[in-house]
Amino acid sequence: MIALGTLNTLTVKKQVKFGYYLDGLSWGEILLPNNVAPADIVIGEPLSVFLYLDSEDQLIATTEQPKIMVGQVASLAVVASTKVGAFLDWGLKKDLLVPFSEQQIPLKVGQHYLVYCYVDLSNRIVASTKLDRHLHKTPVPYQTGDKVQVMISEQTDIGYKAIIEHQHWGVLYKNEVFRPLKRGERHTALITKVRDDGKIDLRLNQATYQQAQALTEKILQRLRQNDGKLALTDKSSPELIADAFGVSKKTFKQAIGALYKDKLIVITPAGLLLVEKSV
Template identity: 75%
Template structure:
């Protein structure tokens, strides 16, 4: 099934003076202009093309890769503001519209914004800076340790909000981020857990994640062996922590921080206590 605003594999049906017509099945013939057709293209050959509407709202194909596709988020620059909305550069000849109704704040020419791309009710490819309107509409299904692609959205009191796989909201906690992150920055991260509200806890380092997971299990086991109490906090000496668990103070702080967020322990001045012990 063909999809507007995405890459589709189509077959070359015929050649004309100004380009090639591709077999769009129920959509009819779709023009691939000469200036974006690969050299040596032949009738019957299959080709991956991006489908969009040209300046006259006619369906057209291109081999050029836009900076954003339908269902994706990207940071794009506004190149013009008009009476119908703002236009951003998405790497194609026809610029991408952000309607006024889809602007979280009025977009300004020259600035860059995180935008979500979708097909509206008029069958136009448009973008929106109202990310909450379009993200987190499906239940996130991830397992701890899964590798995901993220885009940094904004810094908060607890860390950074991030967009996970163009679909969901996630959080990188500040005690697990050891360098400044920029809005729009793309990187890979690892799932820690999906919370009851559907939001996702993330971690940037896979090794750190595995070590923390193993250490949380060791701490829980030690608590159970000691009647639910342990005289080690995030303020205990590195030597005492290493003597007990054989890990650094930083790793121990991360582990008990995870247990605290999961409401499995309470942290007091004198130590940690297992919940419901």
């Protein structure tokens, strides 16, 4: 089935002076201009193309890869602001419109924003920063243990909101995140729980999690070996921390932060103290 704003496999039908016509079936013939046609194109052979509307709102095909497709979320830069809305650079000649009605806040030229791409009621490919309006609208298809691709959206009091596979919201809890995450970062994550209300708990990929867990265990072990005391804090020098655990100060701070939130340690000006119940 042919769809606007996505990749489609169409048969090359014929060559003309300004390009090639592809068989769009019920959509009719669709032009692939010469400047985006591959050198090895063959009449009668299938070709993967992206379909969108050009500056004159005519259906057109391209072999260029856009930075976002319909049904996806991406971080894109604003290149212009006009009376009809903001325009984003999505890698094609015609920029991608974010109508004013789909702007969570006024978009500024030169800034990057997370946007969801969709086809509106006027059959235009547009984008929206109002992610809640477009995400988490279908049944959750995941189970505990599933590996998924996520994009970081924003930091909250409990951790980070993340977009799962462009379609659903999930949460990474701060006591399981061992370094700061930035908006727009992509990661592999594991589904740890799908709640009855459809909310989804996440954890960063198993290797990252195990590495972070190993550091917290090392810190606890060192505390147990030293009568529950360790003369290191989040204010200690990077050199002292590296000598003690072979990690960066940032990693160490994330680890002791997680231990503190789990009420396993107390952080004092003189160092770390082991909470008695964890011995």
